[in-house]
Amino acid sequence: MTGITRKEDWEQFRAMGRAPEGLRDVVLASWQRAARQDDLASRTRAPLVSGDAFAGLHQANRDVLGAARDHLARNLALMRASRALMVLCDPQGVVLEADGCPAVIERARDDRLLLGGCWDEAAIGTNAIGTAIHTGQPVEIRGAEHFCEGIQKWNCAATPLRHPVTGALIGVLDITGPSAEAQPHAAALSLAVAGQIVQTLGQDLAQERAWLLETLLLQRVAGDFILFDRFGQRISGADLAGRAGLPGLIRALARQPDAPDLDALAEAVPGAEAQILRRGDAALGVVLRLPRAPLRRQGAERPALAGRGDDLDALAATSALLAPLCAQGRMLLEARVPLLVQGETGTGKETLARALAGSVAPEGPVSLVECSALAETAADDWPIAGGTLVLIEPAETPPEAQPLLLRRLKALAGNGVAPVRLIALSTPDLAAARDAGQLRRDLFYRLAGAVLRLPPLRDRRAEILPLLRRFAGQAVEGSRRSPLRFTPAAQRVLEAYDWPGNLHELRNVVLSLSALSSSRLIDLPDLPPEMTQPRPPLRESALRDRARADVLQMIDETGGNLAEAARRLGIARSTLYLKLDSYGIRRR
Template sequence: MITSDQRSAPKAARTGIDFTDVDPRETSRAWSKFLSNRNAPSLPMTGVRSLIYQSWVRSNTTGIKPDQFAAPSLERGGVSTKSSHDQAELRRAARISMLRIGDLLSGAEAMLLLTDRDGLILETVGDNSTLSKASKINLSVGGLWSEHASGTNGIGTALWTGQPVYVHGEEHFCEGMKAWSCAAAPIRDPIDQSIIGVVNLSGLTRIFQKHNAAFAATAARDIELVLQQEQSLMNIRLIEASISSIPGRAMDNSDGFAIIDSFGRLIFSRNSGVNIGRSDQDLGLGAHFLELPDGISEAKIAAALPRTHCCDDIRLIEIDGLIKGAALAFRQRPSACHAAPAIRPSAPALPGVLIGTTGLKIVGKSDAILEALDTAQRIASANQPTLIEGQTGVGKELFARLIHARMSPESADCFRTVNCGAMNPKMFGDALLQPLQSGDTAPLCLDEIGETSAETQLYLLRILEEHSARLHGPHPPAQALRVLSLTNRALRDEVEAGRFRRDLFYRLSSLVLTIPPLHARGEDILLIAEHYIRKICIETGRDRLIFSPEVQDALMAHVWPGNVRELRNVVLGLHSLAKSRTVTLADLPREITPPAVAKTGLTEVFATQEPTLARDASLKQAEVRLIEDALKRHHGNLSKAALALGISRPTLYRKIEAYGIRTP
């Protein structure tokens, strides 16, 4: 691992490149002399550059074996999970430069690599033959090339020195790497100037040119420029989102206020050092105010806050559906502030599945949703063209995001959809071909695929067939194209009606995932409502809503033609229009009426089935009998019994308790 001291020490020397000539024979003799005198590394050494000799000494000190053939390597799964929060931003910024340079290197016996701050290779592009040879020494995705792992080499030595370097042939510390020439340059965070990665140009020794180091430095600067532009835009959006969504009293009633990005860097500060008696100048914008290496959440922020800071309020900021930052309100240490940061007590987590590091969640525990989640998990591992179907508003895109996150955890945040219904063939082609030509490994998500015209369907079919042919050709693409298609139509019926091409349907639907409608998910209705209540409380600072039992019954009995989207809108409306925090039937929209059983009693629901029951028994006895029958039919499953009776599970549970009914 690269320590913070190593990253910060060489800043002053970052622009200098050592262009001293390299004589392979002299370097080889110096290497032999070094091996015979490794116990006395302070002896003078000639025939080798000082930069390289110092790296040899470090490699020897850390126990690197001179006869090591290849770099250690992580499996792809390890690459995906390691610092994925930190890597996503770097990968996005580097993508365009990597692809442009990769095209230039095709046939040039060279390759370009991108690593993270620890020398872990994230991306490789360039000449196919060179890439194949490089994989034999793990100069490929997953390879670890810090000096601590692989001795003297371009990547590791650039990380250590903090400046562009080249390492040629015999200058490598390990025997297995001496056939290679490497030129590398560090990539720095535009905000705090810490090293966050390396760009490295590699090839066999015959491609060696000293100016390759300058080439790598130029590529690194290009990536830094993209990072700077993206970060500036995101910072502006974070501030705008904070101003528009956070009540003025949250800022006015605090002694200090700060806005941070998802990495814990300070974007805005108003006296945020009040708790420790420091001025704003000591808390420079862009500084790492909090350490958040694994993503951002309220709990992670609370854990990272110094004990010297008394935090009254933490508000997560959502941009484009993802948590991208937070606003923090502080107050002076004196008075009732305890040593631990004070935040709103958090309620128990709702059941469901988080989607990677996006901050999004599929909420629910019903059998229907658990079955859909299990199918999605198996689809992610199968990696086949998938059709996701379901009514409007059921959450098809969330499931597509979940599959994408399971396929590519390192790029879970990079999710793109192509809206098929809003594009003509030319627009559709541009949207498809750009990621295909760039080698983007993220799944291609085609939203509203059933809305495409006949001409666009033919165009899409041709692209998919050409890509399939390339997979089996002499020069296959690095990654197979992964397609997720979303539709609210019954696409098989569309095929039979002649409105959708049969051959395209089979291309897109090797696997099918059907998302259940909300009315089939039982108590998930109340869980999802609670999810949005909590979300709105965080965003607006309002007190949470409380649903009365009658309101819960009404929500459970509603058909929800708009599904989860309709439920979300209802909760949003209640936060603004409910007369008090305890919601009553009178607060509900007109279309959500109390269930019939709430007005007439359970006996009338089954009156047509058991007409003598209501006549020959008391209402209480009839209700008990109906509940017992429902429980028996559903083997004691309260959720299914409640759904059959047309009441909520909490209401059923209360009746079981009140009547002393024994469950099977």
């Protein structure tokens, strides 16, 4: 463990450039960057942006400010009681919001750790905000670890904020207090609040995308089109997003809707017409209406099993939980990282796999293989061709077929002409199957380049009512019957039900109700009895066992990374530590 950096350590580095023993690597690297700027050492406070520039920054960062507002207010009393500040900065380290203990605010005013102060490393040397921006990682900087002597009176802990879909840096959340007063939980709190802000922003963006899709449906757009959000990401429609410069042009249209660059757009997509979709004064997206004979990518006709990119965008728009998962899956598959999708029976693993495949290779085939049915020679019959290979339940591959499956996967991965993207779908924990000897270890690592955990329907309750309407419409397709309607009381019960069979169970329930209903209105007496009868409460020991199993599963899925496990569980790292201690589990 590294020791506390003393003032003498900093003076030794400034005088001789020699790193003191025990100095953390992240601090030393930042000091070395700062030392290359001759004028930094003499700065006593951060520079300040002008009033006009600050107003522009506030407007440019309105999304993250809106997502952060409630979380900052919720922690204000804690900041005042702990004599600290909570600070929100933009990606360049300019303070957008800051509040906390009044006495600390007065001290921070002299150093410009308030609105408009610029805390990038290039502006004020080593500090948690600037160093977190440079490294892209959460950072804690204490006392004499600050490069500029004038700000060594502070301890600070900062966490970068990343866009929930694109992953781009969108800000920094920092907690700062006097160096003479211990702030043992500042780093954990900074990490937790940053995660909450990003989650809220993801929910806001999912609602925007859902509004755009609904608006497009109401317009009944005919012919070929592409629907983009205001970030230039395609939500639905034809796949021309790879056309040079098109996403950037869409972003420019959304930013300057009153002065669009139509000439550049016409050059990128000849004959296209753009319509900006507004909600109030805000431009939220763009519909690009394509000419009747648009240019299309050359290639064989897409087979029936091929997925579609708009399927993935529609999935992402239905839930704040699914939006980041879909975005991560798309980026991993584009990079040809073998993808393992895990989830309970009926959670939609195959639907997600088809949508992911269609989003990155719209015209490539999607081959689904039931691993339980593989014979010793079946894998050798697969043709080497481009596209996406989806392996269903690899843990059920017969032992005698596993060596051949491994050999074939190696051959497909090494095919330079048309390399195959690989997705594995598993209901049980595949790592547990590996550890139990059910699945070869080398086969497991060939399949699990990255793991996506698809949440069960009980964790995605916002999707239940839209799915009810969707399945009710599908149940009467090709008939003259009207789709089912549900009373408010029935909707509340259906939303509260845990759906152990997930989407499969929900679909079956709707199909059964549709077949039996004559009134086409479903009320409480029409629902299956297991949904309306009160369930006995779980015993405390059962609840504890379930919580322990969830925690252990998440730690295994993240490879023992406790910070990432805590983020996915939606709790602070310190809370995870307390849970592990209460379960009698040693921290790895």
